[in-house]
Amino acid sequence: DDSANEVTLLDYGGGNVQSIRNAIKLMGYNIKSVQTPKDIESAKRLIFPGVGAFAAAMDVLKSRGMADPLRDYIQQDRPFLGICLGLQLLFEYSEEHGHVEGLGLIPGAVSRFDSSNGLRVPHIGWNGVKVKYPSQLLDGVNGRHVYFVHSYRAVPNDANNRWVLGTSNYGGEFIAAVKKGNVHAVQFHPEKSGVVGLDILRRFLDGGHSAEAERVAQLAGQPSTHPASSLAKRVIACLDVRSNDAGDLVVTKGDQYDVRESGDGREVRNLGRPVELAGQYFRDGADEVTFLNITGFRDFPLGDMPMLEVLRRASKEVFVPLTVGGGIRDFTDSEGRYYSSLEVASEYFRSGADKISIGSDAVYAAEEYLKTKEKTGKTSLEQISYVYGNQAVVVSIDPRRVYVKDPKDVPYKTVKCSKPGPDGQEYAWYQCTVKGGREGRPIGAYELAQAVEELGAGEILLNCIDCDGQGQGFDTDLVGLVSEAVSIPVIASSGAGAVEHFWEVFTRTSASAALAAGIFHRKEVSIASVKEHLVESGMEVRLA
Ligand code: 1PR
Numbered sequence: 001d002d003s004a005n006e007v008t009l010l011d012y013g014g015g016n017v018q019s020i021r022n023a024i025k026l027m028g029y030n031i032k033s034v035q036t037p038k039d040i041e042s043a044k045r046l047i048f049p050g051v052g053a054f055a056a057a058m059d060v061l062k063s064r065g066m067a068d069p070l071r072d073y074i075q076q077d078r079p080f081l082g083i084c085l086g087l088q089l090l091f092e093y094s095e096e097h098g099h100v101e102g103l104g105l106i107p108g109a110v111s112r113f114d115s116s117n118g119l120r121v122p123h124i125g126w127n128g129v130k131v132k133y134p135s136q137l138l139d140g141v142n143g144r145h146v147y148f149v150h151s152y153r154a155v156p157n158d159a160n161n162r163w164v165l166g167t168s169n170y171g172g173e174f175i176a177a178v179k180k181g182n183v184h185a186v187q188f189h190p191e192k193s194g195v196v197g198l199d200i201l202r203r204f205l206d207g208g209h210s211a212e213a214e215r216v217a218q219l220a221g222q223p224s225t226h227p228a229s230s231l232a233k234r235v236i237a238c239l240d241v242r243s244n245d246a247g248d249l250v251v252t253k254g255d256q257y258d259v260r261e262s263g264d265g266r267e268v269r270n271l272g273r274p275v276e277l278a279g280q281y282f283r284d285g286a287d288e289v290t291f292l293n294i295t296g297f298r299d300f301p302l303g304d305m306p307m308l309e310v311l312r313r314a315s316k317e318v319f320v321p322l323t324v325g326g327g328i329r330d331f332t333d334s335e336g337r338y339y340s341s342l343e344v345a346s347e348y349f350r351s352g353a354d355k356i357s358i359g360s361d362a363v364y365a366a367e368e369y370l371k372t373k374e375k376t377g378k379t380s381l382e383q384i385s386y387v388y389g390n391q392a393v394v395v396s397i398d399p400r401r402v403y404v405k406d407p408k409d410v411p412y413k414t415v416k417c418s419k420p421g422p423d424g425q426e427y428a429w430y431q432c433t434v435k436g437g438r439e440g441r442p443i444g445a446y447e448l449a450q451a452v453e454e455l456g457a458g459e460i461l462l463n464c465i466d467c468d469g470q471g472q473g474f475d476t477d478l479v480g481l482v483s484e485a486v487s488i489p490v491i492a493s494s495g496a497g498a499v500e501h502f503w504e505v506f507t508r509t510s511a512s513a514a515l516a517a518g519i520f521h522r523k524e525v526s527i528a529s530v531k532e533h534l535v536e537s538g539m540e541v542r543l544a
Pocket residue numbers: 238239240253254256257258259292293294295296297325326327328357358359360361396397398434435436437463464467468469470471493494495496515516517518519
């Protein structure tokens with residue numbers, strides 16, 4: 001009987017549903033997609049992976065006549081798993097975009113995290129779950145880290161308490177999982193939560209039907225040595241990808257952004273194959289994997305199908321978040337066909353990216369915004385953020401340090417340097433660049449970060465050209481400067497050379513994550529050793 005291994009997926013088209021599909025298939029299940037309301041009525045098990053904005057999702061459900069069948073399905077206590085927005089929609093209403101009614105099955109509202117006390121919103125990353133009572137779905141998940149990415153959440157109260165299966169803490173307690181009978185929903189992403197998350201899916205799918213499912217059960221069954229209680233600092237592996245001179249996509253790595261060998265031929269440095277390395281870093285315990293298509297500014301990514309193919313293949317192996325950047329902008333090809341940046345981003349999401357990262361185009365947008373003080377809604381940043389939510393939009397900054405004698409010498413925010421410049425200068429500003437560091441622009445990293453947050457960025461990936469590939473540590477002056485500029489999470493990047501550098505950047509600044517490339521590619525330092533060092537020093541990190 002085929003239907004024994006079948007699960008129905010309510011996919012209404014927004015964001016990355018590739019990963020949940022891949023995770024379900026890994027468990028040995030076939031997917032039937034909901035096309036009409038009847039498909040909900042006849043489902044044996046239903047998974048609802050909501051992504052995007054609450055109001056948009058409700059609109060789609062209603063206009064397709066699916067809201068009532070979904071409510072009936074749940075009220076009949078049939079097997080259901082909602083994910084992220086798929087949890088939020090069960091509540092009475094959401095305060096996202098004013099007051100929008102949900103399915104009204106669980107008492108209470110969904111509201112924004114309160115960022116007034118310096119809490120960084122969106123809540124992005126691995127947080128601990130406290131499970132309230134034993135249940136099949138979350139058996140073994142108590143005190144483990146799972147991956148969240150959201151700005152809105154529901155909080156437990158007397159009226160909804162009987163639904164609450166698990167909670168997490170981020171500036172206060174919020175609902176991480178609900179359950180009543182056969183109906184379950186989780187605020188986090190099981191398909192992005194490594195083996196712990198895959199094991200949750202496996203449990204929902206009656207234990208799974210594949211060799212991989214058995215392996216997942218075994219791996220997830222090993223008890224964790226350090227109980228998770230709050231948001232962990234993330235360790236991210238980054239793969240700079242470009243075509244080499246033979247036209248193959250390779251992982252490369254520069255010194256201060258120069259990726260060519262120093263010999264006569266000056267070939268592009270080749271450090272391995274993108275999908276293989278990404279899979280390796282997932283197994284090694286990376287909390288996220290980032291792909292940067294570093295020549296995206298000149299090679300159009302939709303013409304560059306290999307990058308999409310890399311993403312599709314990587315998302316079959318990598319069950320932690322994938323970010324992809326490079327070439328996200330409007331584009332007209334040689335035949336005169338116009339592509340909007342939103343189309344480019346959508347293609348990346350459809351191929352398995354959880355977040356997209358914008359570099360050059362965000363610099364131009366920020367410059368324009370600072371000049372006119374007006375949001376046009378037309379920039380790639382604004383459009384992608386509007387459709388997919390700001391939690392899906394990263395802005396990657398490529399700044400270069402410029403020393404100055406006196407902060408008054410420049411119209412940009414400066415920082416007092418922990419090491420003076422070559423002529424004894426005590427201050428520096430950080431000049432933003434475009435086109436992979438090839439061109440400096442009249443805007444500082446501080447100013448840019450603030451502008452892009454207002455335009456809809458949900459996270460900052462902060463590189464530093466001076467430190468890139470040098471192995472001398474992160475530029476904590478820069479990371480401190482930019483972290484203070486914004487209330488969204490900041491990923492520190494460039495310069496990691498030893499485990500201590502991660503500790504340094506996390507203790508000297510409020511960075512939420514640290515990213516490294518060279519040391520991992522060259523196997524000089526392992527992801528596990530970074531995490532061990534942080535844990536031993538008393539910092540919360542996710543141990544895979
Ligand atoms: O401008 O939207 O097309 O995006 C281009 C993207 O490609 C940007 O995110 C930009 O940072 C990136 N990029 C462009 N050129 C380079 C280059 O290296 N020549 N790479 C480049 C960015 C920095 C990090 C690197 C860290 C850590 N390189 O990706 O991984 O510095 O390295 P380390 O740990 O070895 O020090 P757009």
